Amino acid sequence: MSYRYIALSVAVAGNLEDFERSVADSLRSLAMDCRGHVGCVALYAPQEAPAFDLPGGGILLGDLYDEVGRPVRDLAGLRHLPTQAAIRQHVLDHYWGEYLLFQPSDDGGTTVLRDPSGGVDCAYSLRGGNGFITSDLAIASRLGLHRDRIDWDFVRHCLLYPHIKIARTGLAGISELLPGCMLSVEGQKSSTGLGWSPWHFVTPAERQSDPVAAAQTIRDATTSVVRAMAETDRSLLLELSGGLDSSIVGACLANARTRMACCTAITPLPGADERRYASQIARQLGTKLLEQMLDFAEADIDFRLPRHSLRPAAWALGRAVARAMDNAAELQRVNSLFSGGGGDTVFCYLKSAAPAADAFRARGLTAGYRAIVDLSRLHGCTVAKAARLALRKLYRTPKGPCKPDGQWLLRTGVALPLEMHPWFSAPPHVLPGDRERIFELAGTQLFRDSTLRSGGRRVRFPLLSQPVMEACLRVPSWLWISGGQNRSIARSAFSGQLPHEVLNRRSKGTFMNYTFAVYRKNKATIGHFLLDGHLRSQGLLDPRELSLFLESPLPARDRSFMRIFDLCMIENWVRNHA
Incomplete structure (x- = not known):
C-alpha cells in the first residue's frame, strides 16, 4: 500500500478555500492534514506520510533517495535552478524513489509528476479544472466527491486487451496518472505528458x-x-x-x-x-x-x-x-x-x-x-x-x-x-x-x-x-x-x-499444473459465474461457444483455458463495482 493522500483542485484559485471548508470535517475524520498549497491544488495527507518543500513552492510527497541510496529530506540546495522544469529534471536525473512531485506553474496552475516506478498510486478526476487527485478513491468517496460507475467501453477494451495498462480506468470519469507521466492543470484545462521516457x-x-x-x-x-x-x-x-x-x-x-x-x-x-x-x-x-x-x-x-x-x-x-x-x-x-x-x-x-x-x-x-x-x-x-x-x-x-x-x-x-x-x-x-x-x-x-x-x-x-x-x-x-x-x-x-x-x-518451476487443476475442479462453478454474470447480460460473451469449450476435454498441453481466467478476472471486477 502506498502513502495515502488527496489533492483538491479548483479552476479559480479564490474558490480553493471554500472547497477545503466544505470537506474539512471529513478530512479530519480521515486524519488528513493540510501539507501545503501548490498553485490551484491543496494537498492533504496523514502526518506520517513524508512530504517536504521544494524551492519555488513545490512539494514532494513520498520517499526520495540520492544516487547511492541515502534518504533525502531537503532539496533547498536546488534553489539556484532557474525554473520549475529545471528542478523537476534535476530530480529525475539525480534522485529516485517512490513519490509524487507537485509544482506550481507560471499562470497559477499545478503540475504533478509521478515517479517512473509508480510507487505512489495516483488516480484523478478533473472536470473543468475542478476535482481531485488521490492515492485511494475511498478517500474521495468519503468526501462525497466520487461514486463508482462502471465504464463499459473500458470493459470491452479490457476483454480484448486484458494485459495492457492504459491511463483510462474501469470507473467512469476516473483516470490514472501512469508512472513517469506528468499531469498539468491550468485553469479549466488539464493534460498529460511524459516526464520520463x-x-x-x-x-x-x-x-x-x-x-x-x-x-x-x-x-x-x-x-x-x-x-x-x-x-x-x-x-x-x-x-x-x-x-x-x-x-x-x-x-x-x-x-x-x-x-x-x-x-x-x-x-x-x-x-x-x-x-x-x-x-x-x-x-x-x-x-x-x-x-x-x-x-x-x-x-x-x-x-x-x-x-x-x-x-x-x-x-x-x-x-x-x-x-x-x-x-x-x-x-x-x-x-x-x-x-x-x-x-x-x-x-x-x-x-x-x-x-x-x-x-x-x-x-x-x-x-x-x-x-x-x-x-x-x-x-x-x-x-x-x-x-x-x-x-x-x-x-x-x-x-x-x-x-x-x-x-x-x-x-x-x-x-x-x-x-x-x-x-x-x-x-x-x-x-x-x-x-x-x-x-x-x-x-x-x-x-x-x-x-x-x-x-x-x-x-x-x-x-x-x-x-x-x-x-x-x-x-x-x-x-x-x-x-x-x-x-x-x-x-x-x-x-x-x-x-x-x-x-x-x-528453467524455472511453473504453476501451470496447479492452475489447470483449479480450472478442472471448478469448471461448473466457472460456467455459472460467467454465463449468469454481468458480461453475459451486457451481451459481451458468446454463451454458445463458451459452453462448448467448458464441456469439452482439453488436449494435452493445451493452455487455451487460461483465457477463461481472464474472463473470470474481469467478471469478478465488475461484480465488485456493480
Missing part, C-alpha cells in the same frame, strides 16, 4: 557496450535500491520463487540493516516446488525458508477486491498467492513484502530473434554473426535457423504492442482499436529488441494492480525502480544473450553473490 536510455548516445562495466553498473544500482528500500521499511518478507530474479533481490539484502524473513509458495501438485533453490538464498541470508501451501480452495474466482480498484488485474492464482504471503507476513509481523517481479523484462529476457537483429543493425556483420551463434545456443536451434529468424526480424514490419483476443466474445462487427500506453509511441528507427522490451516494460505496470496484499503493507518491486530500469535499458539486447544464456549480464553482475546452482538455472 524509457526510449531515452536505448539511444546510441546512452548505450553501454562494455559488458564488464554494464554488469558493475547493474549490480551497484540494484544493490543500492534494495538496501535503501529495506532499511526504510525496517522489516520485510522476501517472496522467493527460486528463480534468478527474486534470488538477485535476496543477494542484495545481504548485510542490509533490516529484519527479514523468506517465504516460498508450494502447491499440492508437482511443477512449482522451488524449495531446493529458494532455501539456498534463505540460508545465505541467515534465515529459515518459510513454506506456504497453496490450497485449491484458496484460488477463488469470486473474491473481494480492494474498494474502488481501478481495473481488472487480480485473478485466481494471484488470490491464492496473496493469501499465502499475507499469512506469512502476519506471522512474521513485517512492514513490507519484497518481490522479484518484473525481472524477466528488466533483464531483457526476450524470446524472439530481436537481439541478433539489433546487433546486425547497430554493430554490423561480425557482431550480428556472434549474436546469431549466441541465439542458436540459447534456443537450442541451428545457426541457420537463428540467422533466418534474425533476418526476418530485421526486414519485416514490426508488430504492434499486442493483438486483440476476441475468443468467446460476441462479434459486433465494430473494431475496437487498442488505446495506447504512452510508452507505445516508439521513435523512428528504433531497434527491434528495444521496441519489444519497452513494450513489455509497459506491461509490468499492471503488477501493482494485480498484487493483492493486505494489512497495509507495502509491496516493493525493486527491479522496477528507476535506477535499475535505466541501468538495464542502457545495455543493448545482444549483450543479454552472451554465451547463449538468457539475462546474461544480470548473471554476470551477481556471479559472486549467488549459489552456483541458482546462478546457472535455465
Whole structure:
C-alpha cells in the first residue's frame, strides 16, 4: 500500500478555500492534514506520510533517495535552478524513489509528476479544472466527491486487451496518472505528458557496450535500491520463487540493516516446488525458508477486491498467492513484502530473434554473426535457423504492442482499436529488441494492480525502480544473450553473490499444473459465474461457444483455458463495482 493522500483542485484559485471548508470535517475524520498549497491544488495527507518543500513552492510527497541510496529530506540546495522544469529534471536525473512531485506553474496552475516506478498510486478526476487527485478513491468517496460507475467501453477494451495498462480506468470519469507521466492543470484545462521516457536510455548516445562495466553498473544500482528500500521499511518478507530474479533481490539484502524473513509458495501438485533453490538464498541470508501451501480452495474466482480498484488485474492464482504471503507476513509481523517481479523484462529476457537483429543493425556483420551463434545456443536451434529468424526480424514490419483476443466474445462487427500506453509511441528507427522490451516494460505496470496484499503493507518491486530500469535499458539486447544464456549480464553482475546452482538455472518451476487443476475442479462453478454474470447480460460473451469449450476435454498441453481466467478476472471486477 502506498502513502495515502488527496489533492483538491479548483479552476479559480479564490474558490480553493471554500472547497477545503466544505470537506474539512471529513478530512479530519480521515486524519488528513493540510501539507501545503501548490498553485490551484491543496494537498492533504496523514502526518506520517513524508512530504517536504521544494524551492519555488513545490512539494514532494513520498520517499526520495540520492544516487547511492541515502534518504533525502531537503532539496533547498536546488534553489539556484532557474525554473520549475529545471528542478523537476534535476530530480529525475539525480534522485529516485517512490513519490509524487507537485509544482506550481507560471499562470497559477499545478503540475504533478509521478515517479517512473509508480510507487505512489495516483488516480484523478478533473472536470473543468475542478476535482481531485488521490492515492485511494475511498478517500474521495468519503468526501462525497466520487461514486463508482462502471465504464463499459473500458470493459470491452479490457476483454480484448486484458494485459495492457492504459491511463483510462474501469470507473467512469476516473483516470490514472501512469508512472513517469506528468499531469498539468491550468485553469479549466488539464493534460498529460511524459516526464520520463524509457526510449531515452536505448539511444546510441546512452548505450553501454562494455559488458564488464554494464554488469558493475547493474549490480551497484540494484544493490543500492534494495538496501535503501529495506532499511526504510525496517522489516520485510522476501517472496522467493527460486528463480534468478527474486534470488538477485535476496543477494542484495545481504548485510542490509533490516529484519527479514523468506517465504516460498508450494502447491499440492508437482511443477512449482522451488524449495531446493529458494532455501539456498534463505540460508545465505541467515534465515529459515518459510513454506506456504497453496490450497485449491484458496484460488477463488469470486473474491473481494480492494474498494474502488481501478481495473481488472487480480485473478485466481494471484488470490491464492496473496493469501499465502499475507499469512506469512502476519506471522512474521513485517512492514513490507519484497518481490522479484518484473525481472524477466528488466533483464531483457526476450524470446524472439530481436537481439541478433539489433546487433546486425547497430554493430554490423561480425557482431550480428556472434549474436546469431549466441541465439542458436540459447534456443537450442541451428545457426541457420537463428540467422533466418534474425533476418526476418530485421526486414519485416514490426508488430504492434499486442493483438486483440476476441475468443468467446460476441462479434459486433465494430473494431475496437487498442488505446495506447504512452510508452507505445516508439521513435523512428528504433531497434527491434528495444521496441519489444519497452513494450513489455509497459506491461509490468499492471503488477501493482494485480498484487493483492493486505494489512497495509507495502509491496516493493525493486527491479522496477528507476535506477535499475535505466541501468538495464542502457545495455543493448545482444549483450543479454552472451554465451547463449538468457539475462546474461544480470548473471554476470551477481556471479559472486549467488549459489552456483541458482546462478546457472535455465528453467524455472511453473504453476501451470496447479492452475489447470483449479480450472478442472471448478469448471461448473466457472460456467455459472460467467454465463449468469454481468458480461453475459451486457451481451459481451458468446454463451454458445463458451459452453462448448467448458464441456469439452482439453488436449494435452493445451493452455487455451487460461483465457477463461481472464474472463473470470474481469467478471469478478465488475461484480465488485456493480
